[in-house]
Structure formats: C-alpha cells, structure tokens
Amino acid sequence: MAKTDSRKAPKAAKIMFVREIERLYPYEWVVMEVTHHARRDESTRGRLIAHSPDRDAVHADHLRFGREHPDAITYVFYTTPSADPPEGVSFVL
Numbered sequence: 086m087a088k089t090d091s092r093k094a095p096k097a098a099k100i101m102f103v104r105e106i107e108r109l110y111p112y113e114w115v116v117m118e119v120t121h122h123a124r125r126d127e128s129t130r131g132r133l134i135a136h137s138p139d140r141d142a143v144h145a146d147h148l149r150f151g152r153e154h155p156d157a158i159t160y161v162f163y164t165t166p167s168a169d170p171p172e173g174v175s176f177v178l
Contacts, residue, residue, distance in 0.1 A: 098132045107164040110136045114143040116150065119158040131160065 100120050117131040135146035140163075147161055 098134075100130050100132055103129050103131075103160075103162070106133060106136075110164055112164060113138050114140045114161065114163050116143050116147045117160050118150070118154070119160050122158070129160065134159070 101117075103117075106115055106117065113136045115136045116134040118134055119129060119131040121130040123129045134150050135143050137143050143161065147159060150157070150159065
C-alpha cells in the first residue's frame, strides 16, 4: 500500500466538537488537541491537528505534535458516521 500523507489543519484551527469532525471527515483517522473533555465523546471539543484515511500518516503527525506540545492532551480516533455508509459497505451489529 502506498503511503498517503495526512492533511494537516491550519495553524489557527477553530475549536470543533467531535461530531463536527466526524461529519466533515467521514471514514478517516483524526488527531485532535483536546480543549474541553466531556464524558461523551461527541461533546468533547478541540482543535483538528491532522486527518487522513491512512492511519500511519496520522500517527506520524500525532507523534510530531506530541514532541512539539508535550503538555497537550490529544485524541486519535476513526470517524464512522452513524448513517449512510459508503456504497458496498454494511455494518453488522
């Protein structure tokens, strides 16, 4: 599999809810800096650091951000919208 670079957020990325990020970047790995933690993930807010369908690319950005901001709390997750999966994808519960 060819390596895919992640897409980094602008330096002054706005603070967003997890659910906003999930809607904007479906089926992608995301790294965000947590600015407000909540018991429910979708209520957690933070700044988008990077996103990509390629987990390895996001992992590299996560490590880099951690070195540059050692006191920051980060959250890495895969976005899975609750409805309308891509064509040919089914969810089994």
